[in-house]
Amino acid sequence: MPESERGLQLAASRNAWESRKRKGRGGGQEYAITSLPLEAINAIKNRAAADAHISQLMDPKTAPAKANNSKVPSTQIGLLDAEARRESDQAVLLRLPHLTVKQVARFEARRAVVMAWYGFLKLRGMKPTNALYEGFVSHFNAGHLQANKVQYPELAPATAGVITSIALRTLQLWVSDYEKVGLAAFVDGNDGAHRKGKCTISVQKDLHDFTVAMVVANPHVKPVHPEDAAKARFDGHASIKVPSYHAFRRFLNEWKKQNAELFTAISNPDQWKNSFMVAQGSSSEDVLRLNQRWEFDSTPADLMLADGRHCLLGVIDVWGRNAKLLVAKSSRAVGVGALVRAALLDWGKCEEAKTDNGQEYVGVYVDDVFRALDIEQTKCPPFQPWHKPHIEHFFHTFSHDLLELLPGYIGHNVADRKAIEARKAFSERLFTKNEVVDVAMTAAELQAFCDDWLVRYHNRKHSALGMSPFEKAASWTGSVERIENPRLLDVLLAERIQRTVQKKGLKIDDARFIAPELAVNLVGRDVQVRLDPLDLGRVYVFHDGQFICVAECPERTGMNRREVAQKAKKMQAAEVGRQKRELKAMARKVNTDDVVQEILRHNAARAGTLVAMPKPTSPVNTAGTRAAAAATNAVDRGMHAQIPAAVQRHLGQSTPAPVISLPQSDETKFRQWLELDAMARSGQALPADKVKFYEGWQKTARFRYRCKSTCNVLPKISPSLAIINRREEQ
Known part of the structure; x- marks a missing residue:
């Protein structure tokens, strides 16, 4: 209920609450209790x-x-x-x-x-x-x-x-x-009301909004990601406290529970439409035209006929209440396909097909058929048959009508079945899962009976329509989409198998089927293959519901295998080249998400502030280390013994810091020698500290190796260098 007086007035006006003027002094309005919300x-x-x-x-x-x-x-x-x-x-x-x-x-x-x-x-x-x-x-x-x-x-x-x-x-x-x-x-003063719906995240508005925003951007985000992102985003904010992983997990679970409808609308709009969209009126009031919606169903019980076990499949057009029944060998997808074929040829194409979640309706076969015909398939939630009430009511009418007058509808008792079970009402047994109903008829006889009963049903007044289904369908003046060529349905509803495209094509029943289109980004992928019932040399290939090609077996159709192979190689090379160009172009445009950058920067900043604490140490004391220590002590004593006492005292009083000289590379020494050699050839005097290096280093093997690798590129070399090279050549 609104808390303010104005809010109450607006709510009363908006919801049309029943009211009257208050009697006595003060005036005002009195509202009927029955007009208030149920919670109030x-x-x-x-x-x-x-x-x-x-x-x-x-x-x-x-x-x-x-x-x-x-x-x-x-x-x-x-x-x-x-x-x-x-x-x-x-x-x-x-x-x-x-x-x-x-x-x-x-x-x-x-x-x-x-x-x-x-x-x-x-x-x-x-x-x-x-x-x-x-x-x-x-x-x-x-x-x-x-x-x-x-x-x-x-x-x-x-x-x-x-x-x-x-x-x-x-x-x-x-x-x-x-x-x-x-x-x-x-008296429990709090009753938990002071903490209801509150947590560390919800009481901090910025953190709450940031976490909810991440759920909106990625509905199936894991709790660890908002935690890392929040630590990065609010690093340094003294007023915001980022909780632990478990707090984020509890908050996300509670938020999704409290906002189930909103979360479903964000994460799965189709599921929101099925689960939350208000439907307080008639289940068929939104159906305004012929073939707008068909409802499919099958009986949970099996029919034990004279020629084996069968099942009964049904479909009904919600607007006109036209219906069809099919006696199938089993409630499999192939039986559903046969029922769809009969309805398409007689009624035209529908816009929506409503089914339950039975295995015969959720397989790839039925899904491909509906997608190929651009028919939207809507599945009812599990264990909620009231979402397709028209076909349920139709089966109820069928089971309670003339079918109960058939001979043997209560079945032939077997030795282990009690008589009281056999006398159960046929309609109850027909809608009991895993029940077996005995009917003393063959499948052809039962199908003929169903067709005759449908003629009577279509010409009888329907209570919801106010007229017969035949008259209702005849009253439709709009257009109807029809499939003119039944051959198309033979292809769409043909038996299908799953195969993997190999380098040599498709292998089906020890035969190879090839086509140039199979080489275009399909090698190694699974495709759906539909067998042509009238031609064993051709198959129809589909991928992700899209028609790819007609593959042929050269031994059966006489096609030129070499021409197909050449064309396939060209098409494959062109497609691979195009995809490589697209990937390179995409790689240049990719940019990292801001949140990911913040997480990485935050982790790098944290890594810079971490200092490893010194670990406790102990000296290595082994026979080898003790022997080495004795040797170094002996050397130290000998070195100090050779130095005069006065010098030792002087060194003890003032010891200059040692100068550390880094070793020079051979390249550096060689270039330094070349400079000194140029000075010598020009008649200049060499520095006193460089004479020993100039005369001694040219006698080393490293100098000779460097001369070999450099003499071919230097424009001029010194005579001494040339003499050394000739000696090396000899």
């Missing part, structure tokens, strides 16, 4: 019941009796005087109308348990002890006290469905609180 009516009834109970508790005539029954033993009184207790209890009773139904129920249950405890104590004439408390709890949890309606008349009605068992400490706390504050001890 229930709340008023519960509040009225609670008020009546409270009035009974406060009635002076019944108050003394209640006081006597609930009187605390004299040994327990002393914390509250009689007057203070009476005022406190009265204040609690005045609060009850403002509590919720659950709060009132818990108040009555707790009060009844404590009063039963005092009665239990009084019967034994003893002071309360732990043994008595334990005995009371044991009897209550076992249900003995609730069953004793003489000594504890209020216990069972008050605690039913509210308190099924209690703990010893709980009872002691209730008794102690009651002796301190009276009836106020039994």
Whole structure:
């Protein structure tokens, strides 16, 4: 109910509540209770019941009796005087109308348990002890006290469905609180209302909106993704606390539960249409034309005919109530295809086919047939046959009509079947799953009977139409889509198999069927193959409901295999080239999602702030390390022994920082030598610290190797370099 006066007025106007002017002073409007929402009516009834109970508790005539029954033993009184207790209890009773139904129920249950405890104590004439408390709890949890309606008349009605068992400490706390504050001890002040629907995510608006937005963008998002994204998005926000993974999981589950219709509309619009779209009117009022909707069904029971077990399939046009029946060998997809073929040829094409979730209606075969004819197939929810009421009612009419007059409709009893089971009504057995109904007819005879019965049905007045189905269909003046060539239906409804396209084509019954189109992005993929019943050399190939080609067997049709192979290679190369160009173009345009970038940046930032703590270490002490230590000590003692004492003292007083020289590469040394060689050939004096390097390095093997690899590219080399090269060549 709206909380403001204006909101109530708008709701009354919008929903056309029945009202009248209020009599007496003040004016205003009075609204009929029956016009209010159902939740408001229930709340008023519960509040009225609670008020009546409270009035009974406060009635002076019944108050003394209640006081006597609930009187605390004299040994327990002393914390509250009689007057203070009476005022406190009265204040609690005045609060009850403002509590919720659950709060009132818990108040009555707790009060009844404590009063039963005092009665239990009084019967034994003893002071309360732990043994008595334990005995009371044991009897209550076992249900003995609730069953004793003489000594504890209020216990069972008050605690039913509210308190099924209690703990010893709980009872002691209730008794102690009651002796301190009276009836106020039994009132649950919160009742969970202060936390209902609230959690760490919902109380933070920005975090709540961000999480819901991720669900809208990806309805099937896992809880770990909103958690990572929230940590990245709100990193550094002191006012927002990002909870754990389990909090996100609980929030998502609760949000989807509370917003089931909205979530379904986001994640699966078709399912929302089937599950939540309001349909308070007639189930056929939205059907406005012939062949707009057909309903299909089959009998749950099998018919045991003279020539074997069969089943009965049916279809009805909702607008005109035209119907067809087919006696099929079994309720398989092929039987449904035969029924669809007969209806298409007689009535034309329908717009929508409504079926249940039986195996004969949800397979690939039926799905391909409906998709090929551009017929929308609508499946009823599982175990809800009332979503296709017209075919259900049609079968009911058929089973209760002339069929019960057929000879042998109750069946021929077998040895282990009881006579009473055989006498069950035929209509009941026909709609019992896994039932077998015996009919003393062949399949052809039963089909002829069904056709004759349909003629009578179509020419009889229909109660919902006000005319016969034949007259209703004849009254349609609009156009009807018809299939002019029945050969098309032979292809669509032909027997189909699943095959994988191989490099050499399709292998069917030890024969190879080839076609150039099979090489275009189909090698290694599964396709649907429909066999031509009139030509063993050709098959029709479909993929994802789309016609691909007619494949032929060269041995049976005489086609040129070489020409087909050449054309197939060209088509395959062209298609692969086109797809590669598209992939390269797409790769240039791809951009990473913002949320993913935030997660990665956040993880990188976190990784930069992590420092590994030093681990406790211990020196390696082995025979090898001890021997090496002894050697190094000996070397150190020998080195210091060769240095004069004065120098050692000087070094001890001031030890300069060692200069670390990084080793030079051979390339660097070679280029440095070339520069020095150029200076020598030009007559310049070499630096004193470089003379030793210039004269010594050219004698090394590395220098000779570098000369070999470089002499071919240098325009000029020094005489010494040329001499070295000639020596190497010799």
